[in-house]
Amino acid sequence: MARTTTDNPLDVPVQVRFTAKGIPLAVRYDDRIWAVAAEPVRWFTRADWWNTAQRAPVGCGDLVSVEHWQVQVRLTSTSALRTFDLRRDPLSEQWVLAGITDAGAAAA
Numbered sequence: 001m002a003r004t005t006t007d008n009p010l011d012v013p014v015q016v017r018f019t020a021k022g023i024p025l026a027v028r029y030d031d032r033i034w035a036v037a038a039e040p041v042r043w044f045t046r047a048d049w050w051n052t053a054q055r056a057p058v059g060c061g062d063l064v065s066v067e068h069w070q071v072q073v074r075l076t077s078t079s080a081l082r083t084f085d086l087r088r089d090p091l092s093e094q095w096v097l098a099g100i101t102d103a104g105a106a107a108a
Contacts, residue, residue, distance in 0.1 A: 041071075065090055071083070
């Protein structure tokens with residue numbers, strides 16, 4: 001599948017709504033609500049902490065696990081699916097949209 005814009009990360013701040021079990025339910029992006037339409041996929045990577053100047057007090061928790069979700073979303077029940085790659089850095093509560101894959105772009 002091809003990216004809708006470029007292969008560079010978007011890193012656009014977004015709001016993510018979660019279920020009570022912590023599963024993404026919807027994403028607010030571009031002043032629209034994108035509903036999650038398929039089972040999301042979650043994984044973690046490690047931040048390159050040695051390249052940052054961030055310091056943290058002892059006992060503040062996990063400072064290296066970057067949380068990722070890949071979610072398939074749509075605006076309406078009949079609109080095309082898009083795949084959003086979401087990321088949250090360990091010292092932040094803010095989710096960012098790292099990339100978008102558009103099913104329509106793959107067919108072109």
